[in-house]
Each structure stands twice: as C-alpha cells, then as structure tokens.
Amino acid sequence: MAKAFDAIVVGARCAGSPTAMLLAQKGYRILVVDRATFPSDTISTHILHPLGASALSKWGLLDRLAATGCPPIHTYAFDFGPFTIAGAPGTREAPVAYCPRRTILDKLLVDAAAQSGAEIREGFAVEEILVEKGRVVGIRGRSKFGGSITEHAQVVVGADGLRSFVAETVRAEHYDEKPRLLVAYYTYWSGLPMDGRFENYSRDKRGFAVAPTHEDLTMVIAGWPYSEFAENKKDIEGNYLKTIELAPAFSDRLRGARREARFAGAVVPNYFRKPYGPGWVLVGDAGYNRDFITGQGIMDAFHDAELCAAALDGAFSGRQPFEDAMGEYQRTRDTRVKAMYEFTCQLATLEPPPPEMQQLFVAVHGNKKAMDEFARMNAGTISPAEFFAPENVNAIKAAA
Numbered sequence: 001m002a003k004a005f006d007a008i009v010v011g012a013r014c015a016g017s018p019t020a021m022l023l024a025q026k027g028y029r030i031l032v033v034d035r036a037t038f039p040s041d042t043i044s045t046h047i048l049h050p051l052g053a054s055a056l057s058k059w060g061l062l063d064r065l066a067a068t069g070c071p072p073i074h075t076y077a078f079d080f081g082p083f084t085i086a087g088a089p090g091t092r093e094a095p096v097a098y099c100p101r102r103t104i105l106d107k108l109l110v111d112a113a114a115q116s117g118a119e120i121r122e123g124f125a126v127e128e129i130l131v132e133k134g135r136v137v138g139i140r141g142r143s144k145f146g147g148s149i150t151e152h153a154q155v156v157v158g159a160d161g162l163r164s165f166v167a168e169t170v171r172a173e174h175y176d177e178k179p180r181l182l183v184a185y186y187t188y189w190s191g192l193p194m195d196g197r198f199e200n201y202s203r204d205k206r207g208f209a210v211a212p213t214h215e216d217l218t219m220v221i222a223g224w225p226y227s228e229f230a231e232n233k234k235d236i237e238g239n240y241l242k243t244i245e246l247a248p249a250f251s252d253r254l255r256g257a258r259r260e261a262r263f264a265g266a267v268v269p270n271y272f273r274k275p276y277g278p279g280w281v282l283v284g285d286a287g288y289n290r291d292f293i294t295g296q297g298i299m300d301a302f303h304d305a306e307l308c309a310a311a312l313d314g315a316f317s318g319r320q321p322f323e324d325a326m327g328e329y330q331r332t333r334d335t336r337v338k339a340m341y342e343f344t345c346q347l348a349t350l351e352p353p354p355p356e357m358q359q360l361f362v363a364v365h366g367n368k369k370a371m372d373e374f375a376r377m378n379a380g381t382i383s384p385a386e387f388f389a390p391e392n393v394n395a396i397k398a399a400a
C-alpha cells in the first residue's frame with residue numbers, strides 16, 4: 001500500500017519540529033502532530049547554550065529569535081561559595097547563549113517546520129501506534145477539532161518527550177539508566193537585571209541558577225536532592241527561598257525583585273533508549289534523557305534532529321539500509337553525549353565535588369583561559385572528556 005507520508009513526527013517541540021523541517025526541506029512528505037497547540041508552555045527552563053543557538057543560526061532562525069527581544073548571555077558564572085569561576089561559554093562563531101521562553105522558541109520551530117512544507121496538526125493526540133507484522137506503519141489519534149483519524153507513513157518519529165508513547169509502544173530498549181537525582185522548582189522575577197550573565201550557585205546538597213529571559217524577566221530555578229522531594233514539597237516557596245539564602249549577596253538582590261509567576265517543578269529520569277526499529281525512530285528526550293542541571297536538552301534535541309534527519313534521508317533515498325543509517329545515528333548520538341551524561345548525573349547529586357576536583361576548580365579560578373574552558377564545558381561547547389583530560393588538568397594546575 002502506498003504510504004501517505006514518508007514520516008509522521010509525533011511531538012512538535014525542540015526535537016520534532018526541527019526533524020520535520022530538515023526532512024521537509026529535502027522534499028519528503030512529513031506530517032507533524034502534537035496534542036498541544038502553539039504557542040504554549042511546557043515544564044522546562046530554557047537555557048539554550050551557544051551551540052544550540054548556532055543550530056538555530058544554521059537553520060536561519062536565530063535572527064527571528066533575537067528579534068523577539070530575547071537577551072543574549074555572554075558570561076556564565078559558577079559561584080562555589082568561597083570563589084566564583086566566570087567565563088565565556090561560546091566560540092568565536094557562536095559567542096552567546098539565550099534563555100528563550102518555550103512559548104516563543106517552540107512556536108518559532110513549529111512555524112519553521114510548516115514553512116518548509118511539513119503539514120502540522122496541532123491539538124492532535126496520538127492514541128495508537130499502528131503495527132503490522134512487527135513493523136510500525138502509522139498512527140491513530142484524535143483531533144481536538146474532529147473525530148478519530150488514521151494516518152500511514154514509512155516511519156513514525158517519536159519526538160514525544162520523556163513519557164514517549166512511541167517508545168513505550170515499541171518497547172524501546174533502555175540502557176545506562178540512572179535513578180532520579182534532583183528535584184527543582186522555578187519561577188520568573190521582574191526587577192532582577194542580569195546584564196548578560198547566567199549565574200549558577202553550588203552549595204552542599206543545594207543549588208540554584210539564574211538567567212535573563214523575555215520581557216525583562218529573570219528565571220530562577222532552585223533544587224535539592226530527590227531524596228528530599230516528599231518532605232520539601234510541603235513548602236516549595238520556603239525551601240526555594242532558603243536555598244537562595246545560602247548565597248546572601250544574591251538573596252539581597254532577589255529581595256529587591258518581584259515574583260511574577262507560580263512555581264513549576266520537575267524531577268526527571270536519566271536513560272538512553274535504542275532510538276530505532278522497524279518503522280520507528282526516536283529523537284530528543286524520547287530517546288535520551290539527562291537531568292536538567294546542565295541544561296543540555298534543547299541543544300541535544302537539535303543535534304538529534306540533524307543526525308536523525310540525515311540518517312532518514314540516507315534510508316529514504318536508498319543510499320544506506322535503514323539499519324545502517326540509524327545505527328550510525330545511535331552511535332554518533334551516544335558518543336557525543338556520554339561524557340556530559342556522566343558529568344550531569346554526578347552534578348545532579350548535589351554532592352560536593354571530590355577533593356581533587358575541588359583543587360582543580362581552585363586552580364581554574366583566576367586563570368582566564370581555564371575559566372573560559374570551564375564555562376564552555378558546562379555549556380557543552382567542549383566535552384567534559386576534553387576538559388578533564390589529564391594533560392589539560394595538569395596544564396591548569398601547573399599554571400596555578
């Protein structure tokens with residue numbers, strides 16, 4: 001039977017829309033469905049590190065984002081209490097980060113997919129993944145504006161986030177799982193100018209981060225170990241403010257600001273999933289999730305979209321067997337993120353760094369080149385494997 005679409009993408013946010021856009025640009029027939037309508041928010045803070053901004057730039061979308069009044073961030077500052085390491089997170093080509101509201105970023109991505117020729121159906125909830133003889137062949141779902149609808153495609157792309165229905169249906173294999181580590185809550189403040197800085201505060205079993213976003217608001221997220229989730233959820237505001245009071249200078253700044261939104265919070269699992277099988281693939285959080293403490297998810301979703309769209313193009317065009325193209329996608333994804341995954345999960349314990357790492361951070365402090373490297377490593381511009389390589393560590397210690 002002729003398939004109506006080359007690919008149906010379930011989920012239209014950071015992973016789904018760019019995947020659809022890149023495939024549609026190559027002339028493939030793409031349907032994107034999402035139960036949400038856009039613009040809409042989702043539970044996520046939204047640091048977009050410089051390499052994420054660089055992907056937007058490559059896709060011709062960074063100017064559109066900048067035109068929405070999203071302030072650029074040129075400095076990341078990590079306050080450990082006794083000292084602060086501050087550096088530039090980007091590269092010459094991609095010098096700055098942003099912290100765009102998801103209402104704005106996700107809408108921009110959905111519109112870009114539509115402009116590239118993908119058909120977008122918002123308010124459409126997928127209720128069934130159609131499987132014939134062990135192969136995914138389409139979806140059945142319900143539109144907010146009508147009844148039950150069935151669509152067929154060569155491939156169904158699960159870009160449907162953490163609780164991916166596509167991954168669950170095909171029983172995608174999980175590997176390298178780690179427990180839930182951190183719980184955090186965030187809200188937005190007015191009257192808290194940041195002057196292009198992202199600030200991160202680490203204290204024993206506590207941490208918080210601050211970044212400027214749209215409409216002159218500043219996002220502040222604060223967290224504690226997951227083991228304290230049940231006890232602390234009885235007083236979210238009190239625990240949030242107590243965490244911030246661990247950094248008195250910042251706490252003073254916050255006292256002059258005004259809270260403009262309710263608290264939102266989350267705890268997330270850490271896992272990899274095999275991202276492909278007969279008639280299906282996974283991108284973004286559906287295929288790989290790491291704690292949000294390092295803010296890698298949006299950038300990772302963009303990387304996945306590029307890798308996955310290129311692999312599907314290879315398979316659709318007959319240049320490569322599907323298994324080979326997708327196997328390469330999985331290997332490239334995993335190799336790129338592995339060191340950051342370990343670093344992120346370690347950080348998300350909120351345990352003090354081991355003594356040798358503390359000595360290294362002391363040595364980094366005050367060394368401009370090393371501080372820029374440290375900021376770049378936290379931004380995912382360079383890999384933790386590169387930053388913590390013995391020759392780099394020895395050079396930093398020798399310079400100190």
Ligand SMILES: Cc1cc2nc3c(=O)[nH]c(=O)nc-3n(C[C@H](O)[C@H](O)[C@H](O)COP(=O)(O)OP(=O)(O)OC[C@H]3O[C@@H](n4cnc5c(N)ncnc54)[C@H](O)[C@@H]3O)c2cc1C
Nearest residue numbers: 011014015035044045046047126160161284285295297298
């Ligand atoms: C508290 C918190 C803070 C975070 N902070 C950052 C940060 O600062 N920087 C960063 O880069 N990342 C951050 N992340 C991670 C980031 O939010 C995710 O990595 C990113 O949203 C992944 O995008 P995605 O497109 O894969 O999934 P999602 O953004 O989750 O999108 C999935 C979409 O699929 C749709 N969907 C799901 N099921 C169905 C269905 N059955 N039918 C139709 N549609 C469906 C949903 O409606 C949704 O729109 C944070 C996450 C959390 C929880």
